[in-house]
Amino acid sequence: xxxxxxxxxxxxxxxxxxxxxxxxxxxxxxxxxxxxxxxxxxxxxxxxxxxxxxxxxxxxxxxxxxxxxxxxxxxxxxxxxxxxxxxxxxxxxxxxxxxxxxxxxxxxxxxxxxxxxxxxxxxxxxxxxxxxxxxxxxxxxxxxxxxxxxxxxxxxxxxxxxxxxxxxxxxxxxxxxxxxxxxxxxxxxxxxxxxxxxxxxxxxxxxxxxxxxxxxxxxxxxxxxxxxxxxxxxxxxxxxxxxxxxxxxxxxxxxxxxxxxxxxxxxxxxxxxxxxxxxxxxxxxxxxxxxxxxxxxxxxxxxxxxxxxxxxxxxxxxxxxxxxxxxxxxxxxxxxxxxxxxxxxxxxxxxxxxxxxxxxxxxxxxxxxxxxxxxxxxxxx
Amino acid sequence: xxxxxxxxxxxxxxxxxxxxxxxxxxxxxxxxxxxxxxxxxxxxxxxxxxxxxxxxxxxxxxxxxxxxxxxxxxxxxxxxxxxxxxxxxxxxxxxxxxxxxxxxxxxxxxxxxxxxxxxxxxxxxxxxxxxxxxxxxxxxxxxxxxxxxxxxxxxxxxxxxxxxxxxxxxxxxxxxxxxxxxxxxxxxxxxxxxxxxxxxxxxxxxxxxxxxxxxxxxxxxxxxxxxxxxxxxxxxxxxxxxxxxxxxxxxxxxxxxxxxxxxxxxxxxxxxxxxxxxxxxxxxxxxxxxxxxxxxxxxxxxxxxxxxxxxxxxxxxxxxxxxxxxxxxx
Numbered sequence: 001x002x003x004x005x006x007x008x009x010x011x012x013x014x015x016x017x018x019x020x021x022x023x024x025x026x027x028x029x030x031x032x033x034x035x036x037x038x039x040x041x042x043x044x045x046x047x048x049x050x051x052x053x054x055x056x057x058x059x060x061x062x063x064x065x066x067x068x069x070x071x072x073x074x075x076x077x078x079x080x081x082x083x084x085x086x087x088x089x090x091x092x093x094x095x096x097x098x099x100x101x102x103x104x105x106x107x108x109x110x111x112x113x114x115x116x117x118x119x120x121x122x123x124x125x126x127x128x129x130x131x132x133x134x135x136x137x138x139x140x141x142x143x144x145x146x147x148x149x150x151x152x153x154x155x156x157x158x159x160x161x162x163x164x165x166x167x168x169x170x171x172x173x174x175x176x177x178x179x180x181x182x183x184x185x186x187x188x189x190x191x192x193x194x195x196x197x198x199x200x201x202x203x204x205x206x207x208x209x210x211x212x213x214x215x216x217x218x219x220x221x222x223x224x225x226x227x228x229x230x231x232x233x234x235x236x237x238x239x240x241x242x243x244x245x246x247x248x249x250x251x252x253x254x255x256x257x258x259x260x261x262x263x264x265x266x267x268x269x270x271x272x273x274x275x276x277x278x279x280x281x282x283x284x285x286x287x288x289x290x291x292x293x294x295x296x297x298x299x300x301x302x303x304x305x306x307x308x309x310x311x312x313x314x315x316x317x318x319x320x321x322x323x324x325x326x327x328x329x330x331x332x333x334x335x336x337x338x339x340x341x342x343x344x345x346x347x348x349x350x351x352x353x354x355x356x357x358x359x360x361x362x363x364x365x366x367x368x369x370x371x372x373x374x375x376x377x378x379x380x381x
Numbered sequence: 382x383x384x385x386x387x388x389x390x391x392x393x394x395x396x397x398x399x400x401x402x403x404x405x406x407x408x409x410x411x412x413x414x415x416x417x418x419x420x421x422x423x424x425x426x427x428x429x430x431x432x433x434x435x436x437x438x439x440x441x442x443x444x445x446x447x448x449x450x451x452x453x454x455x456x457x458x459x460x461x462x463x464x465x466x467x468x469x470x471x472x473x474x475x476x477x478x479x480x481x482x483x484x485x486x487x488x489x490x491x492x493x494x495x496x497x498x499x500x501x502x503x504x505x506x507x508x509x510x511x512x513x514x515x516x517x518x519x520x521x522x523x524x525x526x527x528x529x530x531x532x533x534x535x536x537x538x539x540x541x542x543x544x545x546x547x548x549x550x551x552x553x554x555x556x557x558x559x560x561x562x563x564x565x566x567x568x569x570x571x572x573x574x575x576x577x578x579x580x581x582x583x584x585x586x587x588x589x590x591x592x593x594x595x596x597x598x599x600x601x602x603x604x605x606x607x608x609x610x611x612x613x614x615x616x617x618x619x620x621x622x623x624x625x626x627x628x629x630x631x632x633x634x635x636x637x638x639x640x641x642x643x644x645x646x647x648x649x650x651x652x653x654x655x656x657x658x659x660x661x662x663x664x665x666x667x668x669x670x671x672x673x674x675x676x677x678x679x680x681x682x683x684x685x686x687x688x689x690x691x692x693x694x695x696x697x698x699x700x701x702x703x704x705x706x707x708x709x710x711x
Binding site for chain 1: 383385386387388389395396622635637638686688691692693694695696697698700
């Protein structure tokens with residue numbers, strides 16, 4: 001048997017002829033649609049693919065994308081970034097986080113700015129690297145600023161597990177993990193009166209699939225059943241996405257509302273039960289997590305269980321962490337964009353005051369945010 | 382400008398440009414500097430001069446080291462103006478405690494690379510600083526070259542011209558990234574680090590009329606194409622499928638979320654020629670690297686912008702890379 005090469009994981013899924021063939025199928029089926037459909041791709045990875053590969057240029061006018069809130073960096077409220085900043089500026093702290101997080105500005109600046117002022121800020125690809133950093137720096141406290149959806153939560157859970165088992169004395173956690181289904185409910189079933197008028201804009205979802213590798217497709221079951229919104233759990237390559245879109249269009253043509261999996265090569269109904277058990281062991285839901293741009297969303301955040309409070313940086317450092325909530329810039333319309341009520345170019349500061357190098361709103365801060373993807377890849381063509 | 386300098390200001394992209402124009406150009410302003418070419422044309426265009434500092438970490442990597450890089454980098458800047466590298470200076474800042482053996486190894490590889498270029502080091506300086514003041518070793522080289530073909534300029538591109546790349550892209554950036562601490566990647570990738578003057582000499586000998594020439598160092602191919610589009614006020618239309626990228630580089634990009642077009646190179650350049658010179662130029666390039674290719678044409682569709690065309694008929698803008706991509710790559 002030929003060994004599986006990395007390129008097998010993307011080459012065929014970027015094949016021009018296959019993409020064009022799906023575009024044709026979608027165009028034919030879309031003619032049978034009674035009404036236009038708005039598909040929300042919840043995940044920032046999907047937004048990135050849509051813009052990078054120019055998918056809207058291949059779709060008929062009656063199929064639109066609404067770019068959802070699935071970028072863990074973008075949705076982080078400023079007050080939590082301020083936590084990271086304050087922690088990083090402590091002399092005995094090494095603040096460790098994942099990639100893009102270091103660019104996001106809080107009210108005093110970003111972690112990048114903190115680093116320029118002398119703070120020890122490091123970004124890692126795997127949270128497990130914290131173990132090495134901690135053992136090399138025994139006189140310092142390593143604070144892991146954990147971010148991400150269901151996809152990255154297990155990595156943090158494994159680190160917590162190892163810190164406890166190996167009795168590592170100098171690693172603490174600042175947990176900012178959030179969950180997808182709760183924010184999807186918020187988006188279609190919003191309590192906000194202003195938004196209520198628009199709450200039917202989302203007709204279907206492309207389900208975040210790496211989330212489902214961990215949590216299974218089961219987490220989306222209620223959307224087709226209770227809310228009448230079809231969900232297709234879809235992969236991230238352009239062929240995956242075109243197939244996912246075509247599956248959604250077919251559901252509308254055939255008047256079905258179902259949960260389907262396009263990304264069967266890695267996603268199943270149950271998900272990774274070991275990872276789920278580990279998350280369950282160390283984390284519990286918090287009643288409210290404030291999402292940048294969206295406000296408080298019930299049951300959408302995680303925290304360390306109380307019995308592990310000694311590892312919780314928010315408790316250990318509670319005397320120095322700011323508590324006031326910080327509102328977004330008045331002109332920023334990220335909330336509307338995340339709710340599907342506006343496109344990035346409708347914002348008055350898009351591309352002028354708000355750019356990837358000086359982001360004002362949440363959707364501009366990471367390459368997975370809708371505004372950043374529009375800015376980078378050009379919404380003009 | 383932000384109040385403090387961050388690593389993003391050294392990335393060769395947008396923030397880097399801002400730093401240069403808002404601080405250095407503002408005070409050093411003069412006609413020669415403002416041309417902003419790879420190296421400065423002096424003495425009525427007979428000579429070129431360029432300088433570069435090297436702070437790469439790690440000091441030794443697959444296919445090269447900081448010494449080779451320090452000679453290639455400056456000599457290539459001269460070669461990109463159609464000039465033959467002649468004289469170099471060499472300044473080193475060494476952290477106390479650095480191994481003498483490693484230093485000699487580095488200097489030996491500088492010598493070897495000088496020979497490839499036919500250049501000599503004619504002046505130098507050494508400073509030793511306390512531990513922590515620099516990271517092991519920083520090198521600065523300044524070079525002077527003799528112009529062989531004049532008129533090469535980033536602002537000379539016109540509609541209908543062709544743009545070629547001299548080899549597959551991104552291997553230096555990908556090599557440095559996979560050698561960095563914290564990423565456990567096993568790879569046989571080598572940096573593309575090489576002296577380019579012999580290749581440029583071959584183009585001149587073949588009587589190719591070189592319109593524009595630039596090595597795609599920090600900021601990668603994206604940065605060069607954007608600079609050309611802006612400087613010449615034209616649109617550069619890139620065929621995405623035509624861009625040569627090694628499988629391993631693509632793999633590393635996929636895993637880490639980079640674009641090969643944004644990755645740094647140390648021995649890869651872009652060449653703009655008239656359409657009628659395209660085939661002959663490609664023949665010369667393929668003599669050195671089979672992977673060289675025609676990747677773009679010049680049009681007027683979106684002036685000052687670069688667009689990337691996919692094989693399935695979609696288009697998008699290709700911007701300058703922003704933010705901190707790879708800390709300290711060269």
